[in-house]
Amino acid sequence: MMFSRRKRGESDPRASGSPAGGPGPGVGYFRIGRIRLYQPDPVLAPRLPNGISDLAAYMKTLELAATEYFGRVGCDFGSMGVLVAVGIKPGRRVKFWCDQIEGNLPPDVWGAFVELLEGAGEKVRPDVTGPVVFAMEFLLGSEPPSGFPTAPTAWQKAATGHGSLVVPDGLFEIVFPD
Numbered sequence: 001m002m003f004s005r006r007k008r009g010e011s012d013p014r015a016s017g018s019p020a021g022g023p024g025p026g027v028g029y030f031r032i033g034r035i036r037l038y039q040p041d042p043v044l045a046p047r048l049p050n051g052i053s054d055l056a057a058y059m060k061t062l063e064l065a066a067t068e069y070f071g072r073v074g075c076d077f078g079s080m081g082v083l084v085a086v087g088i089k090p091g092r093r094v095k096f097w098c099d100q101i102e103g104n105l106p107p108d109v110w111g112a113f114v115e116l117l118e119g120a121g122e123k124v125r126p127d128v129t130g131p132v133v134f135a136m137e138f139l140l141g142s143e144p145p146s147g148f149p150t151a152p153t154a155w156q157k158a159a160t161g162h163g164s165l166v167v168p169d170g171l172f173e174i175v176f177p178d
Contacts, residue, residue, distance in 0.1 A: 030070035032063050033081070033137035033148070038167045047130040054126035059136065061121035062086070066138055069116050077105055079141030084117060085152045087133045087168055087176050092125045094118070095176045097152035102144035131176075133168040 037044060048055055062084070080103025087095045098114050105113070126132070137148050149156075151167075158174045165171045 033139045036135040038133045047128050057124045058121050065120035081144040082138040085135040097154045099152050131168040
């Protein structure tokens with residue numbers, strides 16, 4: 001994540017998108033929002049035998065790949081969000097669920113983005129002893145007016161008619177079976 005220091009009352013020069021103010025489309029246009037861990041620490045910690053730092057390194061790799069990709073695309077797609085949920089199972093098996101929030105990227109841009117994420121970080125993907133899942137909120141422009149949902153659409157659809165499902169253990173039986 002990138003942080004900048006500004007004095008009180010000083011505006012962020014990237015917000016204008018002007019060349020004098022720093023990057024427009026690209027790095028300043030695409031940024032990470034919140035990261036959501038769906039499991040509490042007492043459940044998550046034992047599933048990460050090498051510690052949380054492996055998971056953090058994988059998240060950082062995904063963030064860098066996504067930021068670099070949208071920096072290269074260099075188009076302004078308006079203000080929208082992208083919710084990326086990532087499931088990891090033993091054997092470093094991974095599955096992504098990606099939703100566009102209040103916007104639509106052209107199919108070629110969206111397809112290339114999802115494919116890039118799926119291939120990114122194979123070497124730093126954490127080894128887990130049980131299912132682990134997290135979500136990253138990516139922002140294009142300013143964030144979507146209504147915010148982000150708590151879970152990807154595919155999870156919500158899969159859970160319909162199943163009552164209460166524990167994430168990820170119960171949910172993965174449906175959306176990420178062995």
